[in-house]
Every structure is written in C-alpha cells, then in structure tokens.
Amino acid sequence: MNKAELKDFLDEKVLQYNTLDFIESDPVQIPHLFTQKEDIEIAGFLSATIAWGNRKMIIKNSHRMMELMGNAPYDFVMSHTEPDLERLENFVHRTFNGQDFMVFIKSLQNIYKNHNGLEAVFSKNKEINSMQKSISEFKKIFFDIPHAARTQKHISDPLNNSAAKRINMYLRWMCREDNNGVDLGLWKSIPSAALSCPLDVHSGNVARKLGLLNRKQNDAKALLELDTKLRELDANDPVKYDFALFGLGVFESF
Template sequence: MTFEALAKRLNEEAHKRNHADEISVDRPDPLLIASRHNDEFIALICALFAYGNVSSIIQFLESLDFSLLDADESNIEQALESHYYRFQNAHDIQALFITLSRFKKEIGSLESVFLPAYQKRSHVMDGLRALIAMLYDINPYRSRGYQFLLGTIPQANPHSPYKRWHMYLRWMVRKDHLDLGLWHDVDTKDLLIPLDTHTFALGKKLGLIQRKSYDFKAVLELSQALQKIDPSDPVKYDFALYRLGQEKILL
C-alpha cells in the first residue's frame, strides 16, 4: 500500500469511528466511564486503571464511587477497604483517591500543573514530568502497585511508552465525538500516540514503525509518521488504529 493510500484509509477509519456509538456497553472502553463524568480527576483514574482485559477494567471502574474525591480521607479509606484491581490492593486504591483528593483541594486542577511545564518547550513529556512528580510529592505513600499505577517520573530519555498517560492527554486535549476536550491550552500537534500492543503491532505491519521494541522510541516513531498525514492532529488516528488492531482488521 502506498503512503497516499494508507493516509486515505486512515482518514476514512478515523472519520468512521468518530461517533458516540463506537464506545458502548457492547463496545467497551474506559472512556465510556470517563465521558459520563466529564471531570479531569475521574478521567485520570479511568486512564490509570486502563490496563488488562477491557471488560474487567469497566467492571472495576463501575464499582468506584468517584464522589469520594470530595470526601474526608477517613471516609475514603473506609469506602475502599475491600477494593482491589490486578496489581493494586485496597491500600493502593485508597492512596490514589487520597492523593487526588489532596491535589483537588490544595492545587485545584491537574491542568494547572501540567500546563506551565509543557508550555516552556511545547513538550508534553515536560508537562507529564511535572504532573507525575507533583502527584508523588503530595502523598508519601509508596508501594509496587501504587507506583505501577502512576508510573515513574519521566527522565530525559524515557523507556516506557507511558501509554495510559498519553491516552489521558488525548482525552483531555482533543475534542470530538469521543475525546472530552477539557483542557484548552495544549496544542493537539504536540500530543504523542498512546502506544499499546494493538497499535504497536499494526504500526509495524503498516510500515509506520520500524523499531522492534515496544518502547518510547516506538511512540515517537509512530507519532512522527502520523504527523506526516495530519501535522495538526496526529493522535486523531489513535482510536481507529486501536480498534483495527483489536478487531484484527487488515488494512
């Protein structure tokens, strides 16, 4: 397939899948829960737990009482004492809600921490570095499960694809029939692809990724390839690529 033909097909797929019915109980995605609440803190919880079987993710997210983000910490601990999800036990989930509750009360918004760091060089990784560092600063709790959830603070040459964080940024920054568009001062051209196993495999099959390793360099490679199709909004193809890979549809 020529690059022009591939670009045409990806634009068609992105357009076709840009409607509310693409995400439903029958076609689940963590964005289904995030879109119900339209809140940057709740959306972050949905994004951070977006790993594993999608049905299990949705079932877990449905079990959470997001109003706890405005509750006292003792109430948070009591309400979540029996919750767990894969690598996270009840203490980890309690800690995440407490961290976000403190952040909400003491700082106000996640965007307010991300934005100044991002705007210095228009690099989303700078914004993520500031935001993840602040989340760790605001709560001294540490465990393997909790740190898996938040991820490491990005360094100059990260290895991790930061898939869940880039998905969160896609939700927050882009605005269409799928993404929420709650943040208004981040340019869509600066977003990076939320690389998962489906998009990685399909990206390689389509010749958009040459790299053999599923890592941050592969994220940059695919993002730069998609920028050649749409320099202003390369990540608009993310959901279409994800669905095509998930459904094993060959382009």
C-alpha cells in the same frame, strides 16, 4: 501503500471508529457519566489508570471505583474522611489495589488543594509537540505525598523510557477536540498537536505492519518514532490515528 494512500486509508478508519458507538466498549465512557469539569477529569484519570487487561473488566472496575466514591468523585476527593477511605480497601484491579486507590485519592486532593487541579499540573510543562516532560513532572508532583513505593508503578514516566500508554490515552480524552463526541476536549490549555498516540500491543502491531514503526519494543523511543510519522500525516491532530490503529488491531485483527 505510498504516503498519500496510507493517509487516505487511515483517515477512513478514523471516520469509521471515531464515533459514538466506540464509547460503549471503551473506558472513555466513564468520564462521560459526569458533567462537572472536576468530576470528568478525576473519573477519567482513575479509569485510565486501570486501563490494562480485559476491556470489559476495566469498565466494570471503573464503574466500581465511581460507586465507592458515591458517584461524586470530586466531592469524595475533597471531603473524604478516614472511614470513607476504608471503603476502598477491598478494591482490586490486576495489581492496582485498595491501598493504591487510597494514595491516589489523597494525591488528587493535594493536586486540587495545592496545585490548582489536574489541568494546571499537566499544562505547566507542555512543549510544542510533546507532553512527555509534562507527564514526568506530573508523576513527581503526584507522589509528593506519603505513599508506598509499590504505588509508583501505576503512573509511568516517559523520561524513564516508558510509552506511558494510559496517561497518553487520558490526555487524548481530556484535550482532543472531537466533533464526534468521543474525546471530551475539556482542557483548552493543551493543543491536540502536543498529544501522543497511546501505544500498546494493538496499535504497535498495526503500526509496524503499515510501516509507521520499526522499533520492536513499545517504549518511549518507539512512541517518538510513531509520533513523528503520525505528525507527518496530520500535524494538528496526530493522535486521532489512535482510533484507526486501535480499531484495526482490536476490531479487525489487522
């Protein structure tokens, strides 16, 4: 395929998968449960944090997280008591456990009380076509409270050569203007042009087969390579191609 043919092919796949049907099998459904801005962004952040492994289990455990917070995430974050936090102790998803969950709640409270909320923190260090420095700075602020060292592994740092798949996915949910109702487009301070593709096994394998990616590891260097190619196809909305790459990999075993 030449470049024009590749763009046509991928644009067609975006149209195929960037639809409301996508929501029912994806953790993006969790923030869609809410209407208040803070509820949406906290629900999205927590469910994106545990978005690795079996998708049905991710969705099930994300719903469990919301239930443990009384299905009122912002209110829980801001006004929880110690006994409230103890309810989280038995939560577990893969290596993310109740102790991690408690740290995340306390850190989110710190961010809303002292840093004007999640959007303000993420938009502070954004660059014209990259959120990677912003994600790295976000991690520093996030762990600016007492925490166990083990909990740090649940937020990636792109400046430490991580592809930061889950946070890039979260930013797609929050920032991308989506006329089809999948991505929420809640944060107006960060343009879609600055977003990066959530690079994982599926999107990486498909990208390599299509000649969009040469690097073998799914790391920050691979993400930069993929981002550069996707921006050539659509500079304003490069991350829309996540739907194409992911759909081809997961639903079509491309």
